[in-house]
Amino acid sequence: MIIEVVVDWRLRELEKHKRLKEEGAIEVTDLIRCPLKREFEEKFPDLYKASAYTPATILGSLVHLGLEQILSNELNAEVEVKGEKSIGEYKIVGRIDAKLGKVGIEIKTSRADFEIPYDHHVLQARIYNWLFDLEKTVLVYVTPDRITEYVVEEDIEEDEIVKLIVDKTAPRYDWECRYCFFSLICPNKRKK
Numbered sequence: 001m002i003i004e005v006v007v008d009w010r011l012r013e014l015e016k017h018k019r020l021k022e023e024g025a026i027e028v029t030d031l032i033r034c035p036l037k038r039e040f041e042e043k044f045p046d047l048y049k050a051s052a053y054t055p056a057t058i059l060g061s062l063v064h065l066g067l068e069q070i071l072s073n074e075l076n077a078e079v080e081v082k083g084e085k086s087i088g089e090y091k092i093v094g095r096i097d098a099k100l101g102k103v104g105i106e107i108k109t110s111r112a113d114f115e116i117p118y119d120h121h122v123l124q125a126r127i128y129n130w131l132f133d134l135e136k137t138v139l140v141y142v143t144p145d146r147i148t149e150y151v152v153e154e155d156i157e158e159d160e161i162v163k164l165i166v167d168k169t170a171p172r173y174d175w176e177c178r179y180c181f182f183s184l185i186c187p188n189k190r191k192k
């Protein structure tokens with residue numbers, strides 16, 4: 001069945017994502033989301049893997065794959081570029097969707113186009129500007145109602161990154177629990 005092929009591919013993608021979180025390293029995506037999620041991913045790997053079956057995440061992965069291919073073919077962009085930097089004892093790692101010299105490109109999919117660009121995406125772009133020494137990062141949104149892009153030129157101070165590392169507020173955003181696979185077992189779930 002085609003669905004089996006797609007889900008197997010998604011599971012391999014999740015594994016790849018997991019390997020990026022080397023021992024002790026902090027991934028950029030963990031700095032912009034609820035810190036409990038990372039803990040739960042390790043404690044409940046089956047629940048984490050269940051996300052491979054969610055249509056919205058499959059759709060998001062397919063859009064990423066397609067747009068990265070287009071950027072590579074048409075603009076000769078580097079895709080899925082890994083970066084690493086340290087601040088004292090902390091090693092921060094990240095993978096940006098595409099890079100064209102000093103310009104980063106981060107692809108985002110969303111169910112709706114209200115309030116884009118989202119705060120956590122702008123924060124991610126600022127961290128990538130620092131991590132990859134970029135002049136700017138372009139956030140490209142693909143939604144059912146709008147395909148558009150936003151340029152983020154601001155960098156982030158290392159102090160701010162350290163604050164994000166030590167901040168254990170869970171969730172970080174009110175809306176996070178609504179889309180969280182771990183809400184089934186989480187004591188911090190918010191219903192707002």
Ligand code: SF4
Nearest residue numbers: 034177180183186188
């Ligand atoms: S349900 Fe909410 S608080 Fe719990 S892990 Fe998910 S996002 Fe974090």
